[in-house]
Amino acid sequence: MATDSPKLTDSVEFPSELNVTKVLFGVGTAGLIASGVGYFLNHEQFFFSWLTSFNYFTSIALGALLLVMIHHITRSSWGVVIRRIIESFSSNLWLWAIFFIPVIIGMTTLYSWTDPSYYIDDPIVAGKQPYLNEPFYIVRAILYFAIWGWLGYKLHKVSIEMDRTNDWGLTTLLRKISAPGILIVALTLAFASFDWLMSLDAHWFSTMFGVYYFAMGFQALFAVLILLAFWLRRRGVLENTISQSHIHDLGSWFWAFTIFYAYIAFSQFLLIYYANISEEVLWFYHRMEGSWIFIGYTLIIGRFLIPFLLLINRDSKHNKKLLTISAVLVLIVHFLEMYWIAMPALHSQGISFSWMDVTTMIGLGGIFLGLFFRTYAKNNLVPVNDPKLSDSLAKSYHQ
Amino acid sequence: METQASNKTLHGVLAEFRNPKELLNAAETVNKNGYTDYDTFSPFPIHGMDKAMSLKKSKLGWIVFGHGLFGFFGGLAMITFMSVIDYPLNISGKTLWNVPAWIPVLFELTILFSAFGAVFGMFWLNGLPRFNHPLFNSERFKRATDDGFFLCIEASDPQFETEKVGQLLKNAGASAIEEVYDEEDEA
Numbered sequence: 001m002a003t004d005s006p007k008l009t010d011s012v013e014f015p016s017e018l019n020v021t022k023v024l025f026g027v028g029t030a031g032l033i034a035s036g037v038g039y040f041l042n043h044e045q046f047f048f049s050w051l052t053s054f055n056y057f058t059s060i061a062l063g064a065l066l067l068v069m070i071h072h073i074t075r076s077s078w079g080v081v082i083r084r085i086i087e088s089f090s091s092n093l094w095l096w097a098i099f100f101i102p103v104i105i106g107m108t109t110l111y112s113w114t115d116p117s118y119y120i121d122d123p124i125v126a127g128k129q130p131y132l133n134e135p136f137y138i139v140r141a142i143l144y145f146a147i148w149g150w151l152g153y154k155l156h157k158v159s160i161e162m163d164r165t166n167d168w169g170l171t172t173l174l175r176k177i178s179a180p181g182i183l184i185v186a187l188t189l190a191f192a193s194f195d196w197l198m199s200l201d202a203h204w205f206s207t208m209f210g211v212y213y214f215a216m217g218f219q220a221l222f223a224v225l226i227l228l229a230f231w232l233r234r235r236g237v238l239e240n241t242i243s244q245s246h247i248h249d250l251g252s253w254f255w256a257f258t259i260f261y262a263y264i265a266f267s268q269f270l271l272i273y274y275a276n277i278s279e280e281v282l283w284f285y286h287r288m289e290g291s292w293i294f295i296g297y298t299l300i301i302g303r304f305l306i307p308f309l310l311l312i313n314r315d316s317k318h319n320k321k322l323l324t325i326s327a328v329l330v331l332i333v334h335f336l337e338m339y340w341i342a343m344p345a346l347h348s349q350g351i352s353f354s355w356m357d358v359t360t361m362i363g364l365g366g367i368f369l370g371l372f373f374r375t376y377a378k379n380n381l382v383p384v385n386d387p388k389l390s391d392s393l394a395k396s397y398h399q
Numbered sequence: 400m401e402t403q404a405s406n407k408t409l410h411g412v413l414a415e416f417r418n419p420k421e422l423l424n425a426a427e428t429v430n431k432n433g434y435t436d437y438d439t440f441s442p443f444p445i446h447g448m449d450k451a452m453s454l455k456k457s458k459l460g461w462i463v464f465g466h467g468l469f470g471f472f473g474g475l476a477m478i479t480f481m482s483v484i485d486y487p488l489n490i491s492g493k494t495l496w497n498v499p500a501w502i503p504v505l506f507e508l509t510i511l512f513s514a515f516g517a518v519f520g521m522f523w524l525n526g527l528p529r530f531n532h533p534l535f536n537s538e539r540f541k542r543a544t545d546d547g548f549f550l551c552i553e554a555s556d557p558q559f560e561t562e563k564v565g566q567l568l569k570n571a572g573a574s575a576i577e578e579v580y581d582e583e584d585e586a
Contacts (some may be wrong), residue, residue: 266502273499276491314460 005390010241012384014377018235021373028366034359045354047106048346052338053360054099055196057368059217059338060224061096062189064089065152066214067221069178069185072155072171078249080392081241081382083159085228088376089221091156094149095371097142099364103196104138110345111137113202124279125202132199140195144188151181156375159383166385189214200345204283208268215261219303220334222254223327230320238381244318245395251317254327255307262304287340290350295340302333335361407580410533411437411553412564413540414573419445422548425571426451429552432567436556440540440549459520466516467509474508475501533581540579551579 039046064086071079071086079086108114113132119125125132154177162170190210198209206212229242229250272280288296307326316322339357383389416422419441426439430453439448448454482488483495490497522528534540534551543549550573552564565576 266499270499270502276493312464314456 006393008241008382008384008389008393010238010381012380012382014381015235015237018237018377021370021377024366024370024373026366028363028368028370031359031361031363031366033363035356035363038354038356038359042354042356043106044109044346045356046360047102047109048343049354049356049360050102050106050364051110051196052335052342052357053364054103055342056220056335056338056361057364058096058192059213059334060221061089061093061152061217061368062148062185063214063217063221065093065148065155066182066185066189066218068155069151069182072174072178073182075171075175075388077388077391078246078395080386080389081238081246082225082229082250083383083386084379084381085225085376086221087152087156087159088372088379089224090148090152091375092371093152094145096368097145097149099367100141100145104141107134107137111199111202112345113199119202128202132202137195140191144192147184147188151177151185155181159386160379162386163380163384168385168387171387186210186214197341200342201283201286203279206268206272206280206283208264208271211264212268215257215264216334216337219254219257219261220331222250222257223330223334226250226254226323226327227331230324241382241393243393243395246392247320247323248318249395251311251323254323254330255311255317258304258307258311258326258330262300262308265299286344286348289344289348292340292344292351295336295351299333299337299340302329303337407582409554409561410536410579410581411551411555411559412561412568413534413537413549413551413577413579414568414571415539415542415575416548416550416572417574419548421572422550423447423451425550425568425573428571429550429567432558434552434556434558434564436553436559438551438553440534440543440547440551442544442546442548457524459517459524462520462524463513463516466520467513470508470510470512471505473512474505478504533579536582537577537579539575539577 035046035050038049068083068086068090070076071083103110111132112118113125113128114134119129130136155174158170158174158177161167190213193210193213197213198204198206226247229247232238233242269284272284275281286292307330310322310326311317343351386392414425416425422439422441423445426437426448429437430451437452439445439452441448478501482497487495489495490500493500539547540549541547550568552559552568561578568576
C-alpha cells in the first residue's frame with residue numbers, strides 16, 4: 001500500500017477566475033439593505049424573518065463545527081479531502097455573531113417573556129425569570145458565540161498551520177481540542193436553541209429541542225456539502241480528489257441523518273401528542289392549526305419520506321440527479337421548518353409569507369456563503385500535509 | 400477412495416494459489432475464458448474480487464426491502480383491523496385512526512421483518528442450510544479458512560472438460576490441482 005500510495009493530482013488553489021465571493025457578498029448586501037428597508041416598514045415582521053433566517057444558517061454552521069470535531073476525534077480518513085470545506089464553514093462563526101445583533105435589538109418584539117405585564121399574572125413564566133431575563137439572555141448569547149467562534153477559528157487555523165509546517169504532532173492538538181469541544185458545543189447548542197426558538201413560547205418546553213435543532217442543522221449540512229461537492233466538480237475544482245466514493249460517503253451520511261432527523265422530530269411530537277398535557281401540547285396545537293398543518297405535512301414528506309425513498313438504494317447514494325433533488329428539497333424544507341417553528345408566534349392565524357422572509361434569506365445566505373468562499377479560496381483546498389490524506393485519496397468505491 | 404468407484408461423481412477441479420494476488424488474476428482469467436460455474440475461496444475478503452469475477456450486485460437489498468414493506472403494511476392492516484374494525488376503543492378521546500401512536504409499532508415491525516429478510520434471505524442466497532459440501536472431501540481445502548487461496552471450476556459448467564480446465568488453471572499459476580468428487584451415501 002505504501003509503495004503506491006496515491007498523490008494529489010489536482011491544483012489545491014481556488015481558481016482565480018471564479019469570483020463567487022464578490023458576487024455572493026454583493027447579493028448578500030443587497031438582501032440586507034432590502035431587509036433593512038423592511039425594518040422601517042414592519043419591524044415585527046422583520047425581526048421574525050431575521051430570526052428564522054439567522055437560525056437557518058447558524059444551525060448549518062454548528063453542524064459543520066460538530067462534524068469537524070467528530071472527524072478529528074474518530075481519526076477518520078474518509079473525509080480528509082472535504083474537511084477544508086467543513087472547517088471553512090465553522091471558522092467564521094465568530095464573525096457570524098454580528099448578525100445576532102438584530103435579534104438582541106428586537107428582543108422585546110420577539111419574546112413575550114421580556115414584557116413584565118405578560119408574566120406578572122402568570123406564575124409559570126414568572127418562575128422562569130431567573131433564566132429568561134434580558135441581561136442573562138445576552139450574556140448567554142455572547143458566551144455561545146465566544147465558544148463556537150473560538151473552536152471554529154482554532155480548528156481551522158491549526159489545520160492551516162499543518163499545511164505549512166508539515167507537523168503531524170498538530171493532529172494530537174486537534175484531537176485534544178475536539179474531545180471536550182464536542183461536549184461543550186452539544187450543550188451550548190441545546191441551550192442556544194432553547195433561548196432563541198423555544199422561548200418564543202415561554203410556556204412551552206421540550207427537553208428534546210436541542211437534539212431536534214442539531215438534527216435539522218446536521219441533515220441540512222450534508223445537503224449543502226453534497227451540492228457544494230457537485231458544484232466544485234462541475235467547475236473542475238478537485239475533480240480527481242473528491243471521487244465517487246467520497247460522494248457516496250456524503251450520500252450515506254445524508255441518508256442516515258435523514259432518518260435521524262425523522263426519529264428525533266417524531267419522538268418529540270409523539271411524546272407530547274400522546275401525553276396530551278395542555279402545557280406541552282399547545283405549541284404543537286398552534287402549529288397544526290389552520291394552514292400551519294400544511295407545513296407540518298410538508299416536513300414529513302419533504303424532509304423524510306422523499307429523500308428516504310429516493311436514496312434507499314445503494315446506487316442512488318452517489319447518483320448525482322437523485323442526490324441533487326434530495327439535497328435541494330431538504331434545504332427548502334429546512335427553511336419551512338424554521339419558519340414553522342418561529343413564525344406561529346407572530347402569525348397565529350395561519351401562514352403569511354412576507355417578502356422579508358426572502359430578503360433576509362438572500363441577505364444572510366449571501367453573506368454566509370460569501371464568508372465561506374472567502375475563507376475556502378484563501379487557503380489550500382485540501383489539507384495537503386494531513387497524515388491520512390493518502391488514505392482518503394485511496395478510497396475506492398466497490399460494490 | 401483409491402479407485403474411482405461408480406458412485407462418485409466429479410464435482411469439479413480445485414486449484415490452489417499461493418496468494419490473494421494470484422487468485423485474483425486466476426479468477427480474471429477463468430472469467431475471461433467464459434466459465435460461469437466457478438467460485439473462489441479465501442480466508443478473508445479480497446478487494447476487487449467481485450469485479451474480477453464479474454459478480455453482480457447482491458439481490459439481498461431487494462429481499463430486505465420487500466420484507467420491510469410487508470412488515471409495514473402488514474402491521475398497518477393488523478392494527479387497523481384490531482383497533483378500528485374489530486374492537487374500536489376510545490383512548491383518551493383520540494381518533495380511532497390514531498396513526499402517530501401506531502408508528503412505533505409499524506417501525507418495529509418493519510425492522511423485524513427486514514431483519515428476517517436479511518438473515519434468511521442471506522441463507523437462501525448462499526444455499527444454506529446444507530449438511531455437507533463436496534469440497535470438504537478435499538483435505539487440502541481445509542486451509543481455505545487459514546492460509547489457502549482456492550478456485551474451483553465446477554463440472555456443471557457447460558464448457559467443462561477436465562483436461563482443459565486443469566491446463567487452464569495450471570497456466571494461471573496454480574500451485575496444486577486436484578479433482579474433487581462428490582461421494583454418494585454408502586447406506
